[in-house]
Amino acid sequence: MATLQKSIDKRNALIKATIDLVNNNGFHATAMNKIAKMANVSPATIYLYFENKQDLVNQTYIEVKAKYSDYAFKNYTEKLSVEDGFKHIWKRIADFKLIECENAFFLAQCDNTPIIDEESRQEGIKHLQPLLDLWARGKKEGIIKPFSDYILYAYSINPLSFLMMAQKRETFKLNNEHMEEAFQAAWNSIKN
Amino acid sequence: MATLQKSIDKRNALIKATIDLVNNNGFHATAMNKIAKMANVSPATIYLYFENKQDLVNQTYIEVKAKYSDYAFKNYTEKLSVEDGFKHIWKRIADFKLIECENAFFLAQCDNTPIIDEESRQEGIKHLQPLLDLWARGKKEGIIKPFSDYILYAYSINPLSFLMMAQKRETFKLNNEHMEEAFQAAWNSIKN
Amino acid sequence: MATLQKSIDKRNALIKATIDLVNNNGFHATAMNKIAKMANVSPATIYLYFENKQDLVNQTYIEVKAKYSDYAFKNYTEKLSVEDGFKHIWKRIADFKLIECENAFFLAQCDNTPIIDEESRQEGIKHLQPLLDLWARGKKEGIIKPFSDYILYAYSINPLSFLMMAQKRETFKLNNEHMEEAFQAAWNSIKN
Amino acid sequence: MATLQKSIDKRNALIKATIDLVNNNGFHATAMNKIAKMANVSPATIYLYFENKQDLVNQTYIEVKAKYSDYAFKNYTEKLSVEDGFKHIWKRIADFKLIECENAFFLAQCDNTPIIDEESRQEGIKHLQPLLDLWARGKKEGIIKPFSDYILYAYSINPLSFLMMAQKRETFKLNNEHMEEAFQAAWNSIKN
């Protein structure tokens, strides 16, 4: 136990350090040494947990992506109406992007950059199924526009990433009113 | 003349090579050496045109950003109605992101990554004024929702970046119908 | 133990190599690569022991300067008369400059060149106190001329550097008679 | 004429720039580019006047060395007594080292460093003949100690270099009294 826990702690510390440093310096400007130091671990120790630097980022990506969808669907139930269900998920995602913004920023960087293996990217995509199911139901009920899921995502979910970036850059500060506007824009873009 | 043109050609070749290589490998994985080789130039020559690697990317960013807004507002006139004007600009930006996708991908990478100086970023932001003016007019006429420009941009323009990425990743192929859907989603998200 | 000793050995090997190569090629013509090779070490290893090239020379300078004064005052005691004390120290310094001439040449190069940080230079100056004390006593007793210490040093000690250079250049070979002459010249220049 | 003069001016400007930059940065840290810039000349132009960098320093050395001996023997005549003659030359050399200290510093650097070709060094040595003649006469007359010329130079002339360095380093400021002391030390070290 104790020793297993210690192992997990180290792994977590390494992933946390990776997110932090990659966010601030980018992938290639982040030295394994620095990651090790920030995680209070020897550089060699990293290689006990990860095959190499690429593997470290890949796994970090998958982990954060999982955290993202866990967060997104927390307390969500298919019993909700399409609109309420969407609102619920949207709000959760918005919270994730704006509160857990270090994680969200890391994902944005991975998603707009050639640093992640295609395989790991695929691995990370799987998790949004409940949202796709909701949209399918919405389309069938005539509540959601019969658009490709890519387009629905692009317009109703992804804009939150842009707002997160703006906020992180401190060029824009989101308040509750903005969030309300954002939700309206999202919903209007996909509702029938 | 001849010699000035040759200089300009070299600078352009360097910028083109930078875009290409950074797109495929990321900023830090792109060696000056490789940029030089691709531009048919000695590594040392880069430093006649740019102060250092950072300066090279900064200037590339500014240049591409300028190309982006030039493209966006080509043939645009304020005489158009708000809706027509928006449609015009939106179509141009869509074309840029989907046709000049190398350029667009480069911008996406810079905008979601800490590789660009804040100063250069500010420099690159200036160019969207005509769109902001159009939105101001739209809000006054009651045609556009009275949202923050950040939100209007996030929902009506930025989603195109997501679609561009998806297409570049070959996970999704946009046809004319998709484009029509995308425009509707964009317009619905901001129109009153 | 073993590992600490190995570390010290490496550091020493690096310092030795630095002296050798800087003596023969000058500071800037000496590549870190070459120093590493001569010390049987990887280039990267140098940076485990020294911050950078400048730091390497600075520390080498300080080390050699310390060795110089250790050598100068070996077996010296204040109980000696001023003349005997001076003769003792002078002989030791002469030996150092002519026998440990690699070290002496390195110092000469550093002292006549802008390669050493002012700070390290100050650090290296501290060590001659016993000689200054001896002169102070000599002046008080009326045995040594009441000249500035700079002048006493310039005339009674520093000329040995010139002779060392000449010998190193193989333009002049010092024998015992020369040494006797040199000492007379030194003593005559400062004695009352 | 005019064009020849212009050529000479350029050559002089280059030599002046070399002295200045080598004094402040050392030989290898001094880039041809910088020398060219300081002399208001294109880098390529340097190669019209000098074969390469080594040749540039060699010739600079020879030139400065010539200036040194010209300065040293200005107004000197063999009709002076040994002591007066020595005093005359010594004063001139002292002036050179302390007033024309940029030149003197350059020589010190060359003389304590492996940057000058042996050949050029030999070339530069020739010039002190009148002093050697004076010493020969002094020895014959029993006024000067029958020491090797190397030793005479080391003790009566070379110390001025040390004082010049100290002054340049701003650790010591020489006044007239010091100069008087210095001359006494010099003369006492070699006079019978």
Added chain:
DNA sequence: CATGAATGAGGATTCATTCAT
């Protein structure tokens, strides 16, 4: 004579990774 643009070779330094302990 004079130049400024161009360059290939080389230099200091960093980094992902390994290995002896």
Added chain:
DNA sequence: TATGAATGAATCCTCATTCAT
């Protein structure tokens, strides 16, 4: 399991030198 010392390869950048004009 954990480490810190060690490293070879690679990176950014500079520089002495050349060449077309």
